[in-house]
Amino acid sequence: xxxxxxxxxxxxxxxxxxxxxxxxxxxxxxxxxxxxxxxxxxxxxxxxxxxxxxxxxxxxxxxxxxxxxxxxxxxxxxxxxxxxxxxxxxxxxxxxxxxxxxxxxxxxxxxxxxxxxxxxxxxxxxxxxxxxxxxxxxxxxxxxxxxxxxxxxxxxxxxxxxxxxxxxxxxxxxxxxxxxxxxxxxxxxxxxxxxxxxxxxxxxxxxxxxxxxxxxxxxxxxxxxxxxxxxxxxxxxxxxxxxxxxxx
Amino acid sequence: xxxxxxxxxxxxxxxxxxxxxxxxxxxxxxxxxxxxxxxxxxxxxxxxxxxxxxxxxxxxxxxxxxxxxxxxxxxxxxxxxxxxxxxxxxxxxxxxxxxxxxxxxxxxxxxxxxxxxxxxxxxxxxxxxxxxxxxxxxxxxxxxxxxxxxxxxxxxxxxxxxxxxxxxxxxxxxxxxxxxxxxxxxxxxxxxxxxxxxxxxxxxxxxxxxxxxxxxxxxxxxxxxxxxxxxxxxxxxxxxxxxxxxxxxxxxxxxxxxxxxxxxxxxxxxxxxxxxxxxxxxxxxxxx
Numbered sequence: 001x002x003x004x005x006x007x008x009x010x011x012x013x014x015x016x017x018x019x020x021x022x023x024x025x026x027x028x029x030x031x032x033x034x035x036x037x038x039x040x041x042x043x044x045x046x047x048x049x050x051x052x053x054x055x056x057x058x059x060x061x062x063x064x065x066x067x068x069x070x071x072x073x074x075x076x077x078x079x080x081x082x083x084x085x086x087x088x089x090x091x092x093x094x095x096x097x098x099x100x101x102x103x104x105x106x107x108x109x110x111x112x113x114x115x116x117x118x119x120x121x122x123x124x125x126x127x128x129x130x131x132x133x134x135x136x137x138x139x140x141x142x143x144x145x146x147x148x149x150x151x152x153x154x155x156x157x158x159x160x161x162x163x164x165x166x167x168x169x170x171x172x173x174x175x176x177x178x179x180x181x182x183x184x185x186x187x188x189x190x191x192x193x194x195x196x197x198x199x200x201x202x203x204x205x206x207x208x209x210x211x212x213x214x215x216x217x218x219x220x221x222x223x224x225x226x227x228x229x230x231x232x233x234x235x236x237x238x239x240x241x242x243x244x245x246x247x248x
Numbered sequence: 249x250x251x252x253x254x255x256x257x258x259x260x261x262x263x264x265x266x267x268x269x270x271x272x273x274x275x276x277x278x279x280x281x282x283x284x285x286x287x288x289x290x291x292x293x294x295x296x297x298x299x300x301x302x303x304x305x306x307x308x309x310x311x312x313x314x315x316x317x318x319x320x321x322x323x324x325x326x327x328x329x330x331x332x333x334x335x336x337x338x339x340x341x342x343x344x345x346x347x348x349x350x351x352x353x354x355x356x357x358x359x360x361x362x363x364x365x366x367x368x369x370x371x372x373x374x375x376x377x378x379x380x381x382x383x384x385x386x387x388x389x390x391x392x393x394x395x396x397x398x399x400x401x402x403x404x405x406x407x408x409x410x411x412x413x414x415x416x417x418x419x420x421x422x423x424x425x426x427x428x429x430x431x432x433x434x435x436x437x438x439x440x441x442x443x444x445x446x447x448x449x450x451x452x453x454x455x456x457x458x459x460x461x462x463x464x465x466x467x468x469x470x471x472x473x474x475x476x477x478x479x480x481x482x483x484x485x486x487x488x489x490x491x492x493x494x495x496x497x498x499x500x501x502x503x504x505x506x507x508x509x510x511x512x513x514x515x516x517x518x519x520x521x522x523x524x525x526x527x528x529x530x531x532x533x534x535x536x
Contacts, residue, residue, distance in 0.1 A: 051437050080439035090434035094452050103448060104438035149434075156438060 002064070004029050004160050004191045005050065010059035012042075012049055012215075019045045021215035022059070027160070030189040034202045034223070037212035038238060043195035044087075046212070047162045050193065051084050064159065080108055083153030087165040089145045091137040091152070097124070098133040101152045109156060116155070123151045127181055143174030150181050161185065163194035167201075199242055203227055211235045311499040318491045318500045325487030326507050332405050332473040332483070337466060339409045344416035349446070351417065352424050365417075372414035378475055381407040385479035404476030412469055419461050423454035460523040467515050471508060484508070 005027040012020040019042045027033050035043045048054045050061060052068065052075050061069045068078045091100050098120055105116035124130045127147055137145055146166055153161060163182065167175045179201050185192065186205045196202055202209055202223055209226040211219040211234075219232040230236045259267070296302060350358060350365040372380065384407035389398040397403065427450045435445040477486035484507060488500035 048433075053433055053437065076436075076439055076441050079437055082437065084434075084437035086430060086434060088430055090430045092431065092434070092449055092453075094456065103435075104440060107444050107448065108439040153438070 002029055003027060003062075004064060005193065006062040006065075007046075007050070008060045008062075010046075010049065010061060011057045012045055012054060013057055019215050020049065020056070023216055024059075025210065025217065027191060027193055028207075029191055031207035032186050032190075032192040032194065032205045034206035034209045035193065035195040035212055036197070036199070036202060036209060036226075036238070038241075041212040042215045043212055044164050047084070047164045047193065047195060050160075051082055051162055052078055076108075080156065081159040083156065083158030083161040085146070085149050085153050085161070085163045085166050087168050089137070089142070089149045089169070091145055091149055093137050096134050096136055097129070097140070097148050100137070100148060101155045104152070104156045119155055120151070123154055127151060141174060142170045143177045146170065146174075146178045147181055150178070154185075159191065161190055161192045161194075163192060163196070165195050165197065167196070167198060197242070199227055199239070211238065213238070307497075309498050309502050311497055314495070314497055315499045315503050318488070319503055321487045321491065322484050322500060322503050322507060325482055325484035326504070328401070328481060328483040329470065329473045329485075329508075330511075332401070332408070332476065333466075333470045336405050336409050336412065336473070337469060339405075340412045340416050340469070343409065343413040344420055347413060347417035348420035348424060351421050354442070369414045369417055372411045373418065375411075377408070377411045377472055378478070380411050381475055381478060383407070384410070385476070400476070400479040400481050404473075404479050404481050408469070408473060408476065412465065412472075416462065416465055419458050419465065420454065423458035424450060426457060427453050457526065460519055460526050463515065463519040463522060467512050467519065470512060470515075474508075 003026045005025070007023060007025040010020050010023045011018070023042075023046065025033070025046075035046065037043055045054060049056050056069055059069070060067055063078060063081060067073070092103070095103065098117065101120040101123070102113070102116035105111045105119060106113060111119070121130060121133065124133055127150075129144065129147060129151070132140060132144060132148070137148070140148065146169075150163075150166070166182075167178050170178065175198065179198065182192070182194070182201075183205060192205075194205075206223040208220060209223050210217045211226060211230070211232070213234050219226055219230060219235045226235065227239065230239060347365045347369060350361050351369070353362060381404060385400060385403045388396060388403060424446075431449055431453070432445055435449040436442070440448065474483060474485040477483050477489065480486070482490075484504045488504040491500040492498050
């Protein structure tokens with residue numbers, strides 16, 4: 001299987017603080033890679049670097065074999081192949097649900113308004129949000145907003161989906177409606193990299209779990225291996241704390 | 249939902265008691281407010297009217313007959329102010345938007361323009377408007393350039409537009425900068441270019457956010473158009489001045505002031521309301 005995403009010795013520092021240190025990662029097609037680790041371990045930064053929202057300080061990132069950390073590359077072309085969903089949803093508050101979803105297909109992919117609308121409505125119907133298409137984001141619950149945000153990133157048919165703690169800002173009751181979309185996408189064969197604190201969910205979808213600590217992957221392997229029988233004492237310590245917080 | 253809750257509900261006897269008491273209290277408060285207002289305002293008016301200089305003040309500033317006489321001239325002067333405000337307002341909006349976009353762009357090709365826009369804003373925001381009016385109104389005709397108008401109304405408008413574009417550009421720029429970076433990140437991650445992100449995501453939200461301060465500037469603009477009277481434009485101020493200096497009765501100034509107030513007070517009230525709405529909307533936005 002070809003690797004959709006490949007990171008080699010990536011380093012990222014903000015001032016003197018090294019956030020990613022010599023980090024390497026491969027994501028094969030149709031797999032889900034789950035990043036776990038405490039806040040500040042570098043999960044979000046890693047996703048933002050892949051999406052070129054941050055410039056890395058060393059190393060290389062490849063998307064479908066093409067180096068995207070080449071300074072000459074067209075950043076917008078790379079981002080067109082990537083979908084990103086944020087912890088804080090980041091829907092456009094001045095646009096309706098439908099307009100949020102169709103903006104990129106119309107402006108970036110030059111689809112006609114009708115075609116974009118059709119794609120959007122198909123996705124909205126699939127995820128039970130068709131009746132909300134004309135609402136504005138502030139009229140939706142957090143879970144609905146995040147589902148719309150996921151649909152928005154799917155509408156451009158991304159090669160790789162990046163999900164950054166997408167349930168961390170949600171009421172526990174709403175978490176599942178969002179996670180079930182991700183499970184569906186996993187079944188469709190979508191290639192994903194996701195940062196999460198939901199260990200139970202990680203177990204269900206992850207092909208590989210990576211435990212990040214101070215900017216590096218300390219332990220990686222199947223969910224079974226990393227989450228149930230962690231070898232590294234730091235992973236054990238982290239999972240113990242998660243368990244105490246009642247999140248496992 | 250309210251239907252379901254309300255159908256079987258009728259207020260308890262305690263609630264009815266509370267309502268009666270609340271009505272009684274609010275009647276009492278209304279009465280106190282009325283008495284206090286009558287006393288204070290009545291005293292002030294009495295002092296004013298019975299003071300020794302009142303008759304002279306009334307004759308000099310509030311001569312109703314003279315006021316009626318000059319009203320049509322001052323009103324037609326005000327029409328000039330209004331025209332200037334609307335035509336100038338449109339030009340200001342366009343120029344200010346351009347300046348604000350140039351000042352916030354990161355495009356390397358536009359670097360010199362960014363620098364020029366910054367210099368422009370610094371100069372015209374920092375220099376007194378009356379100086380700019382004098383410079384443009386008297387200075388430009390002195391050049392005797394061909395093809396450049398020497399009409400004082402045009403030159404006055406140009407001077408006001410030059411200065412206000414700088415003010416308004418800063419307001420729009422502050423709106424652009426107030427949009428949270430996560431909005432930009434979301435747009436860019438969808439593949440929108442920085443230009444598309446500005447046009448479809450940042451600017452619509454920014455403009456909405458700065459409508460109240462822009463309305464404030466619009467009110468100031470209307471008032472400041474009175475300054476072009478120093479060029480000899482017969483606006484409301486100038487019309488009042490001509491009449492006042494002829495008779496040494498200052499009622500025309502009061503007439504002009506009242507006319508301005510009739511427009512500006514409703515506008516400022518509307519602005520205050522818009523600001524209140526904006527604040528409420530922003531507070532609820534925090535929950536998104």
